[in-house]
Amino acid sequence: MLLEVEDLHVSYGKIAALKGISLQVGAGEIVALIGANGAGKTTTLKTLSGLRTVAAGRVRFRGEDITTMPGHRRVRLGLCQVPEGRGLFPGMTVMDNLAMGTYTRGRADPADLQRVFDLFPRVSERARQAAGTLSGGEQQMVAIGRALMSRPELLLLDEPSMGLAPKLVAQIFSIIAEINRQGTTVLLVEQNANQALGLAHRAYVLETGRIVVTDTGQALLGDPGVRAAYLGGPPPG
Amino acid sequence: MSILWLSLGFGLVTASILALSSVGLSLQFGVTNYINFAYGAFLSLGMLLTWTLTRPLHLPFWLGAALTIPICGLVAVVVDRVVLEPFVRRGGNLLYLLIVTFGLSLILDNIMQAAWGVGFFRFAVGQGADLHLGPFQFTVAQLVIIGVAAAVMVGVHLLLTRTRLGKAMRAMSDNPALARVSGIDTKRVTMSTWFLSGCLAGAAGIALALNIVSFQTTSGDDLLFVVFAAVILGGIGQTYGAMLGALVIGVVTEVSAVYVGSAYKSDVAFLILVVVLLVRPQGLIPALGKA
Ligand SMILES: Nc1ncnc2c1ncn2[C@@H]1O[C@H](COP(=O)(O)OP(=O)(O)OP(=O)(O)O)[C@@H](O)[C@H]1O
Numbered sequence: 001m002l003l004e005v006e007d008l009h010v011s012y013g014k015i016a017a018l019k020g021i022s023l024q025v026g027a028g029e030i031v032a033l034i035g036a037n038g039a040g041k042t043t044t045l046k047t048l049s050g051l052r053t054v055a056a057g058r059v060r061f062r063g064e065d066i067t068t069m070p071g072h073r074r075v076r077l078g079l080c081q082v083p084e085g086r087g088l089f090p091g092m093t094v095m096d097n098l099a100m101g102t103y104t105r106g107r108a109d110p111a112d113l114q115r116v117f118d119l120f121p122r123v124s125e126r127a128r129q130a131a132g133t134l135s136g137g138e139q140q141m142v143a144i145g146r147a148l149m150s151r152p153e154l155l156l157l158d159e160p161s162m163g164l165a166p167k168l169v170a171q172i173f174s175i176i177a178e179i180n181r182q183g184t185t186v187l188l189v190e191q192n193a194n195q196a197l198g199l200a201h202r203a204y205v206l207e208t209g210r211i212v213v214t215d216t217g218q219a220l221l222g223d224p225g226v227r228a229a230y231l232g233g234p235p236p237g
Numbered sequence: 238m239s240i241l242w243l244s245l246g247f248g249l250v251t252a253s254i255l256a257l258s259s260v261g262l263s264l265q266f267g268v269t270n271y272i273n274f275a276y277g278a279f280l281s282l283g284m285l286l287t288w289t290l291t292r293p294l295h296l297p298f299w300l301g302a303a304l305t306i307p308i309c310g311l312v313a314v315v316v317d318r319v320v321l322e323p324f325v326r327r328g329g330n331l332l333y334l335l336i337v338t339f340g341l342s343l344i345l346d347n348i349m350q351a352a353w354g355v356g357f358f359r360f361a362v363g364q365g366a367d368l369h370l371g372p373f374q375f376t377v378a379q380l381v382i383i384g385v386a387a388a389v390m391v392g393v394h395l396l397l398t399r400t401r402l403g404k405a406m407r408a409m410s411d412n413p414a415l416a417r418v419s420g421i422d423t424k425r426v427t428m429s430t431w432f433l434s435g436c437l438a439g440a441a442g443i444a445l446a447l448n449i450v451s452f453q454t455t456s457g458d459d460l461l462f463v464v465f466a467a468v469i470l471g472g473i474g475q476t477y478g479a480m481l482g483a484l485v486i487g488v489v490t491e492v493s494a495v496y497v498g499s500a501y502k503s504d505v506a507f508l509i510l511v512v513v514l515l516v517r518p519q520g521l522i523p524a525l526g527k528a
Pocket residue numbers: 012015016017035036037038039040041042043044191
């Protein structure tokens with residue numbers, strides 16, 4: 001397993017946000033984490049990238065225990081997060097944002113840059129512009145592009161479709177599929193459960209800090225309970 | 238006419254001192270996101286340390302100044318680690334931190350008064366000969382101040398644009414959480430920033446003392462509000478804005494002193510600030526990143 005999370009507890013002061021979750025992500029998979037607002041999805045990703053400290057439990061990445069490893073060292077291991085909202089540096093140019101992806105490795109490899117531009121042609125047209133002046137969709141592309149520049153083993157995406165028009169959502173999801181085909185493992189947090197389950201090999205459903213269901217994406221799409229709670233009604237037909 | 242040129246020259250000197258101090262304050266604000274009211278104490282510390290090293294301890298002036306600057310930097314790092322960082326770690330409400338730095342400024346001033354006493358100090362070096370440069374007239378000391386400030390501004394520009402530390406500082410000021418998940422060791426960058434900020438304050442203090450010739454234990458605080466004016470005028474947390482704000486405030490206050498009297502310099506500084514902020518509430522150079 002690329003990532004193994006075992007009985008993870010995380011709190012904000014007295015409020016327990018994660019009450020013992022366990023999950024695994026295998027190399028090459030797309031795994032989705034879905035759940036209502038406040039379920040603890042963002043907290044899970046922040047803990048994996050080292051922004052939150054762990055109260056109890058263990059996180060192993062590529063066999064190494066990284067539970068207490070400082071966040072800035074996890075990038076080198078191949079763990080890269082695209083945070084919720086616009087995960088970029090708004091005052092920096094698009095180019096500088098992409099360059100920040102290779103901060104731990106030094107210079108950016110032209111091949112990595114070419115790969116990002118191939119995935120997101122729009123980004124290359126905006127290269128010299130301050131990232132904060134781009135449209136929401138373009139910003140999300142830069143945010144994902146920055147993460148790809150770090151050559152992640154595991155990409156942690158926190159609601160990449162948030163606030164985007166349906167057409168753009170479909171585009172972002174197909175790009176995530178393409179990134180995965182090129183060999184990057186993805187842990188995807190989404191509100192947009194329908195599309196996320198359609199894309200994911202496997203998925204976990206999080207409810208107030210606990211994992212309540214896990215199965216393949218397709219099985220969960222057909223699960224009546226999941227449909228009622230997260231997909232807005234019974235299966236079509 | 239010649240009085241105008243003379244005051245314009247003074248303006249450049251004041252602008253240089255303001256630029257050194259505002260950039261130091263602004264860099265630290267950008268990275269840590271709270272205003273340091275104790276900054277004036279670091280200016281005072283720069284003056285007093287240089288005085289001690291060069292008067293009672295008889296070091297040559299350049300050596301005293303060269304030693305003072307990194308010591309101020311180190312003191313700033315220690316103050317951050319021991320006093321401020323614990324508040325930040327506790328989920329630092331920015332308002333608390335403001336009050337903490339305010340209290341810190343009182344404490345540091347009192348420590349310095351206990352150590353150096355209250356009174357007037359002056360460096361062993363004077364202002365040097367008067368030199369005429371075109372229509373301007375400067376003393377040697379004033380030319381050194383302008384030269385050092387210009388060199389430091391170029392240095393800060395190169396630091397921010399060409400070095401890993403500079404990129405990390407810009408990234409942290411833009412989006413601290415993303416900076417961390419991008420692999421930036423934010424603790425180290427914060428410490429480096431405090432060091433730089435302390436060094437710049439120390440250098441600005443020495444320049445101020447040279448320029449006003451005779452200074453007191455807490456003379457740094459007298460400049461602090463004008464420094465704030467320059468920083469806010471430029472667009473808070475914007476390093477290049479701080480440079481521009483320093484230039485505008487420095488030149489306009491000195492030139493206006495000819496017409497309205499030098500007692501009103503700070504009033505003029507704040508008048509400029511108010512007028513500019515009415516037209517451009519985000520300062521001369523608005524930040525894209527800051528909320
Ligand atoms: N900084 C914080 N301080 C205190 N409580 C917090 C903080 N951040 C999150 N929480 C709480 O932790 C719980 C989980 O929050 P989290 O942001 O992980 O949810 P989420 O599943 O990402 O929700 P959403 O879909 O709205 O993004 C919530 O109850 C939230 O109120």
